[in-house]
Amino acid sequence: MIVSEYFGLNVFNKAQMQARLPKEIYDQVIYAEKNGGGISNECADIVAKAMMDWAMERGATHYTHWFLPLTGITAEKHDAFISAPDLMGKTIEKLTGKQLIRGESDASSFPSGGLRATHYARGYTAWDMTSPAFVKEMSCGTILCIPTLFFSYHGEALDNKTPLLRSMDALSQQALRIVRLFGDRDAKKIIPSVGAEQEYFIVDREKYLKRRDLIYTGRTLFGAPAPKGQELEDQYFGVIRERVGRFMADLNTELWRMGIAATTQHNEVAPGQHELAPIHCTCNVAVDHNQLTMETMKRVAGKHDLVCLLHEKPFEGVNGSGKHNNWSISTDTGKNLLNPGETPNNNLQFLLVLSCIIKAVDCHADLLRVSSACAGNDQRLGADEAPPAIISIFLGKQLEDVVQQIVLNGTAADCLTDGQLDTGVSTLPVIKRDAADRNRTSPFAFTGNKFEFRMVGSSDCIANSNTVLNTIVAEAFCEAADVLEKSCNVATETKKLIAENLRDHSRVIFSGNGYSAQWIEEAAQRGLPNLSSMVSSIPSLTTEKSVRLFGQFGVYTKAELESRSEILYETYAKVKCIEAKTMLHMASKHYIPSVVRYSTRLADSVCKVRSACPEADITVQQELLKKTCALLRRANDALAVLEKSVENSNGVECLREMANYCHDVIAPAMRALRQPIDQLELIVDKDIWPVPTYGDLMFEV
Ligand code: ADP
Ligand code: MG
Numbered sequence: 001m002i003v004s005e006y007f008g009l010n011v012f013n014k015a016q017m018q019a020r021l022p023k024e025i026y027d028q029v030i031y032a033e034k035n036g037g038g039i040s041n042e043c044a045d046i047v048a049k050a051m052m053d054w055a056m057e058r059g060a061t062h063y064t065h066w067f068l069p070l071t072g073i074t075a076e077k078h079d080a081f082i083s084a085p086d087l088m089g090k091t092i093e094k095l096t097g098k099q100l101i102r103g104e105s106d107a108s109s110f111p112s113g114g115l116r117a118t119h120y121a122r123g124y125t126a127w128d129m130t131s132p133a134f135v136k137e138m139s140c141g142t143i144l145c146i147p148t149l150f151f152s153y154h155g156e157a158l159d160n161k162t163p164l165l166r167s168m169d170a171l172s173q174q175a176l177r178i179v180r181l182f183g184d185r186d187a188k189k190i191i192p193s194v195g196a197e198q199e200y201f202i203v204d205r206e207k208y209l210k211r212r213d214l215i216y217t218g219r220t221l222f223g224a225p226a227p228k229g230q231e232l233e234d235q236y237f238g239v240i241r242e243r244v245g246r247f248m249a250d251l252n253t254e255l256w257r258m259g260i261a262a263t264t265q266h267n268e269v270a271p272g273q274h275e276l277a278p279i280h281c282t283c284n285v286a287v288d289h290n291q292l293t294m295e296t297m298k299r300v301a302g303k304h305d306l307v308c309l310l311h312e313k314p315f316e317g318v319n320g321s322g323k324h325n326n327w328s329i330s331t332d333t334g335k336n337l338l339n340p341g342e343t344p345n346n347n348l349q350f351l352l353v354l355s356c357i358i359k360a361v362d363c364h365a366d367l368l369r370v371s372s373a374c375a376g377n378d379q380r381l382g383a384d385e386a387p388p389a390i391i392s393i394f395l396g397k398q399l400e401d402v403v404q405q406i407v408l409n410g411t412a413a414d415c416l417t418d419g420q421l422d423t424g425v426s427t428l429p430v431i432k433r434d435a436a437d438r439n440r441t442s443p444f445a446f447t448g449n450k451f452e453f454r455m456v457g458s459s460d461c462i463a464n465s466n467t468v469l470n471t472i473v474a475e476a477f478c479e480a481a482d483v484l485e486k487s488c489n490v491a492t493e494t495k496k497l498i499a500e501n502l503r504d505h506s507r508v509i510f511s512g513n514g515y516s517a518q519w520i521e522e523a524a525q526r527g528l529p530n531l532s533s534m535v536s537s538i539p540s541l542t543t544e545k546s547v548r549l550f551g552q553f554g555v556y557t558k559a560e561l562e563s564r565s566e567i568l569y570e571t572y573a574k575v576k577c578i579e580a581k582t583m584l585h586m587a588s589k590h591y592i593p594s595v596v597r598y599s600t601r602l603a604d605s606v607c608k609v610r611s612a613c614p615e616a617d618i619t620v621q622q623e624l625l626k627k628t629c630a631l632l633r634r635a636n637d638a639l640a641v642l643e644k645s646v647e648n649s650n651g652v653e654c655l656r657e658m659a660n661y662c663h664d665v666i667a668p669a670m671r672a673l674r675q676p677i678d679q680l681e682l683i684v685d686k687d688i689w690p691v692p693t694y695g696d697l698m699f700e701v
Contacts, residue, residue, distance in 0.1 A: 005254055006256065006257055008257070008258075010058060010134050010137070011133075011259035012055070012133040012134065013259065014132075017029060021046065021047065025043050025046050028040070029047060029129065035582070043097070044096075044097025044100055045096060048095045048097045051144065052095035052144065055135050056093060057539050058135045059135070060144045061080055061143075062078040062079055062141055062142075063079060063095055064078050064079065064127040064144070064145055065077070065148040066145040067148045067150040067159055068146060068161045068291060068461060069110040069113070069158060069159050069160075070110065070158065070159065070564070070567050074291050076143070076145065078103065078140070081093040081095055088505075095144075102126055103126075103148065104124055105122075105123055105125065106121045106123070107152065108121035110123065110150075110158060111158075111571070112152065112568035113565070115158065115559060115563040122152070122153045123124065123150060123151065123152055124148050124152075126149050127147075127149070128147045128148055128149050128165070129284075131284055134259065136256050136258070136292075137254075149160070149165070156560055160463035163467045163560070164284055164463045164466060164470075164554050165284060166554055167474070167553070168192060168470055169554075170474040170554065171329065171470040171471070171474040172212040174474040174481065175473075175474070176189070177189035177477065178337075178352065178477050178480065178481055179335075179349070181481065181484050181485065181494070182348070182489055184331065184335075184499035187331035187332055187335070188332055189331070190329055190330070190337070191331075192283040192327060193280045193328050193329070194286035194326060194462065195279055195286065195288075195326040196277075196278070196286060196324070196326070196462050198277070198294065198458065199273060199275045200273070200274055200275070200308050200310055201273050201309040201315070201698075202701060203306065204246065204273060204305070204307075205305045205306055207692040207700070208307040210692055211692060212582055212585060212590075213583070214307070214309070214426060215692055216579075217311075218310070218311035218376070218459070219314045219376065221579055221670070221674065221694065222586065222591070222677050223678065223681070224318075224678040224679070224694065226271075226693065226698060228271070229270075230269050230318050231638065233269070235273070236266075236269045236271060237267060238264075241701060243306070243701055244274065244306075246304060247300060247301055247304045248265050248274075250267070250303065250304070250684055251276070251296060252402070254299075255293060255296060260278055260293060261278050262276055262277075262293070263277035263278060263279050263317075268319065269318075269319040270318035270319040270320075270698070271318065271698040272699070273318075273319060276293065278290075278293070280328075287461065287462055290462050291461065294310055297310070306701065307427055310456070310459040312374070312380040312457040313376060313379035313380045313383070314375045315697070316379075320379065320383060320458075321458030322377075322385035322455070322457060322458055323458050325453040325456050325465050326447070326451070327450060327451050327452075327453060327466065328450035336449050337350070337353045338353065338354075338446075338450055338451070340354075340399065340449070343415055344398065345413070345414060345415040351406070351498045352497065352498055353477075354399070355501035356473060356479075356480055356501060357451065358393060358403075359501045359504065361391060361523050363527055363545075364468070364472040364475075364545075364546075365390075365508065365528065366531060366537065366546075367472060367540055367541070367546060368391050368468055369454070370537040370541055370568075371464040371465040372455040372456045372457060372465055373408055373538065373568065374461065375571065376457050376459055377456075377460065377534065386454075386455075387441065387442065387514055388519065388520065389512055389531055389533075389537075390530045391444060391455075392443065392444065393444045393446070393508050394440075394445040395440040395446045395509060396434075397511075398415055398416045399446060401415065403506060403509065406498060406499050407503050418433055439511060439514070441515045442514050453465055471549060471550060471555050474550070478553075480497055480501075490589075499581045507528065508678045510522075534572050534659075535572060535660055538565050538568045538569060539565070540562050541561050541565045542558075542562055553558075566655055566661075569656050569659040571654065571657045572662065573658040573662045575592070579670065580666050580669070580670055583642065583647065584639065586691075588639060590690040590691060591635070591677050591680070592632065592635060592639070594684065594690045595628060595631075595680055595684060597627060598683075598684045598685060601688070601697060602621050602624055602628065603625060605618075606618050606621045606625065628680065634676040638672040638676065639673055641673075642669040642673050645665050646666065649661055681693065
């Protein structure tokens, strides 16, 4: 079958609704999706029945309210369509409008950050009509998934989706004010579009199962570098290995069936690392799609006896994985506000939008930083191959030049053009060169008609970053509109405002090498925040500035922000403790016993060779034995220190303190234990070493 014949087959999309619903019901649903306000109970019953009939045709036996709790992953509880058996023992399939629209569940086992005391356990899920229902084919059955929002008894958001939708509303309202200033009367809504490039690693399942660190934490906590890493640059865009290729083909098919437009696949920089990118779509749908993509990657990998690692840094010494969050904003009539046109210097609306985004990013760099903070990303950010923890903007030569002219003169008289590429090959047709080059090292880069936020971790939910992006830009638009709507001469005032925004905030623009040490110094001189760790970034969420911003646009209440910061501290501490305990387990149960066996083997050799041939040179065995025993000593001492520091953490009650303790005490103790063990790996016989090595994991698939 060709792709277009089965693309979206598992989605209850508009075409399905239109075909299966009476016209007036379909119209009600479409109206409610666009304008809110919900649908009547009678209407909901009809939609539910049609949705169930469709799902059953696709083989579904159950439905679930599918949501994004604050665990960062998705949640689902399956309920069969069957009704209670009647007197004759017969059942019928049923999904009522009420079941479709609202679910009530015990929320006490989901993170709430103190928003909900355990005895007020009720949580509600509510149908999010803006994201289509779909069926998921799994070994436990085919399940109808109804995307929902999740909130507490008092209406506080307990998920990542509710604030995202609120931020999209805020952005739309404020951006509409901007386009109105430029005469657009047709647009009714402004919609952010997102395409999330997803990086991941693939390893062999059998080898994976031999490593407790991968099983419990998703990353290797020990491991010496393999003789070959990524230095030859032969992996990036290289030929895809057959076994991985079969996985990718299978993955694409599953994603396409669920209406996810997976389009790009390639090998990434590190050995064993790959990327998948979908075609961009409406922000909240892109969030759902990215969650589903991650989940499907893991499931499909299993079918091929592979494991997909979504951790930000599964292996030390080679590139980690991120998610490039491509973001743009368009009118519902299809005009992209980030399209610079041929001559951006004359495109006043574009320049205003651009200057507002620059202002937003500069004013709220701390919020963007915390939106991409997760324990795994601490390992990746600033590791010479990922953006540093400092937020800066790359605009490209053309726009940077325009910005410079405006900063200096108030206007930009001209702009650099694209030009032609001189390849020196006479048989090649003329090739156009883009007006701007790329910069891989920038965390926030303008790439043609979108911004690319590259800080997000590969395992993270992209909802948070987009919530922040939408809200901070809404604020900058609002401030601009407040001034310009009052003005008698909009064009002159706009130019003034653009220059003002750019003058005040151009410190955040940087086109140099973001990986370099000089940049860290220069950024400090410019006064840009450098929140190098997750724990140092969390306080940004609850500053007065943040509470005011999110409160003004109705995205988060103060209580919601406080709860999220609690959850971040708690999650960080828990992740670190699991990692530390896994290290203790591996060191005492796997590595140290193996090293003891190896040293015994050496000692045996020393004794046996000496008695068999007293004049033989046994200094090699002796040196090895000495070196091994010295490292063993260091490992055992470090083990004791880590053990003690984990034990001491039991007394820490405050979550913030606990997270800081994990960062300041436990993490260094973990690094100290890793060092001697990694050195031992390079000495000890391969047949005695208890776990697969970096070479085995990254190169043998
Ligand atoms: P690159 O990042 O290498 O330039 P692409 O241009 O193919 O690669 O874009 C990468 C991602 O950006 C894809 O997911 C793509 O759908 C998405 N994208 C492209 N245009 C836009 C846009 N206007 N808004 C949001 N995302 C976009
Ligand atoms: Mg990209």
